[in-house]
Amino acid sequence: MDDINKQRVSEFNRGNQDALNAIFNDFYRPLYFFAQKIILNEKEAEDIVTETIMKLWELRSNFETYTKIKSFLYITAKNACLNYLKQSQRVNSRHLTYIYLQPGHEDSILSEITQAEVLREIYGALHNLPPQCRKIMQMSFIEGKKNHEIAKQLGLSLNTIKNQKTRGMEIMRSKILKANLLYLIVFYSLTRGSSS
Amino acid sequence: MEHPEIGQSLQAAEFIYKYLCDDISEPEQRELNLWKERSPFNTSLFNELTDPAQLSAALRAFSNADVRKARKKLLHILSSRYPMQFPKVTIVWRIVIILLSIMIVGAILLLGSILK
Numbered sequence: 158m159d160d161i162n163k164q165r166v167s168e169f170n171r172g173n174q175d176a177l178n179a180i181f182n183d184f185y186r187p188l189y190f191f192a193q194k195i196i197l198n199e200k201e202a203e204d205i206v207t208e209t210i211m212k213l214w215e216l217r218s219n220f221e222t223y224t225k226i227k228s229f230l231y232i233t234a235k236n237a238c239l240n241y242l243k244q245s246q247r248v249n250s251r252h253l254t255y256i257y258l259q260p261g262h263e264d265s266i267l268s269e270i271t272q273a274e275v276l277r278e279i280y281g282a283l284h285n286l287p288p289q290c291r292k293i294m295q296m297s298f299i300e301g302k303k304n305h306e307i308a309k310q311l312g313l314s315l316n317t318i319k320n321q322k323t324r325g326m327e328i329m330r331s332k333i334l335k336a337n338l339l340y341l342i343v344f345y346s347l348t349r350g351s352s353s
Numbered sequence: 354m355e356h357p358e359i360g361q362s363l364q365a366a367e368f369i370y371k372y373l374c375d376d377i378s379e380p381e382q383r384e385l386n387l388w389k390e391r392s393p394f395n396t397s398l399f400n401e402l403t404d405p406a407q408l409s410a411a412l413r414a415f416s417n418a419d420v421r422k423a424r425k426k427l428l429h430i431l432s433s434r435y436p437m438q439f440p441k442v443t444i445v446w447r448i449v450i451i452l453l454s455i456m457i458v459g460a461i462l463l464l465g466s467i468l469k
Contacts, residue, residue, distance in 0.1 A: 172438065181424060189418040207427050214431070228359050235359075264392040267362040272398055274366030276415040279373070279408075299412045 162223035169226070170218050177217075180226065181210060186280065187273035188234050194269050195238040195257055196245075205237040231270050239266075290325040293318055361388070365395070369402055 169176035188209060192202035212233055213226065220226045242258050257266055283294055292311070296302045304322075308315045368385040371377040377385065389396050401407045432439040 174439070178424075181427065182420070185420050185423055186415055186418045189423070190415045203423060203426070207423065207430065210427060211430060211434075224363070227363060228356060231363070232356050232359055263358070265394045267358055268392065268394040268398045270359065270362040271366045271369070271395075272402065272411065273415075274363055275369045275373075275402055276411055278366070278370040279412065280415060295416070298409060299416050301409060301413065 166220060166223055166226065170220065172217060177210075177214060180213070183277070183281070184227070184230055185210070187277040188230055190276065191231070191269050191273040192234055192238050195235075195266065196241050198241075201241055205234055205241065209233045209237060227274075231273075235266060235270070286325055286328055290321050290328065293321045294325045297322060369399065373403070 165176050165179055169180060185206060188206040189202055192205045193199060196202055196205070209230055213220075213229060216229075220229065239257065246258065256262055283291060283298070285291075286294060293307055296307045296310070297304070302310070304315055304318045307313075308318045311318075365385065365388045368377060368381050368388070371381060372385060385399075389399050401411070428439060
């Protein structure tokens, strides 16, 4: 993974658009999730993330590592969100106060960044599964659908769904995820699938 | 641009993910425990991420972003700010336009020679 990221950074430094696309795919969701939680405004969150990625592109030759790109993205998005809140507080009401602007709430913003990053990792791991398996795991785990609902929606038998879920678990167990996360997924899938 | 607190947040994320994957070393686990103790927000986040229902809800919200629309928007802005690097007409469309132009010119010439 480190080698892939190293290569991606060097291509990004040179202005390669595929590298930009890969970074966009990797970070749009977590940055949007983060910004949306802070400012509670979908449209503004979209704009903040787009501008953040634009700034990254403009400064593309300055980043030596993927971690520096990641830090830049979160710092820029965080500053933009706080600026938006300050401006919004000034325009809307002097009495309106936002929790994230309160002294001592820096930690809460930082923990939102941590959450966005953990979700990015998990989402990425689920995306490494084979297509059909991934679709079924996503529908089950992320969308919270029951086995019979997935079977109906995908036009597959209930047995196929169960087999694909087992396969997904096995792949995750062997390749990507282990004990605790696997436990969470199994636990959730079982509780969702038990009534199917 | 040095922001050590962001670095710590990103590192905490890495440790939590490793914890979930049961792949965390003892020193990392100690660091994670310190991070949890540092703030009530951290403790609460850790509990949230290790609870199946809450994790699932968070992942659902996380996956809700309309990435396709956002990509289109980004490309639109990039092509208006950097038209040379991000041309609106893609290479495939350029080829199609060139071929169509050649065919139209050819058809006109052919028609002209037939009419003569």
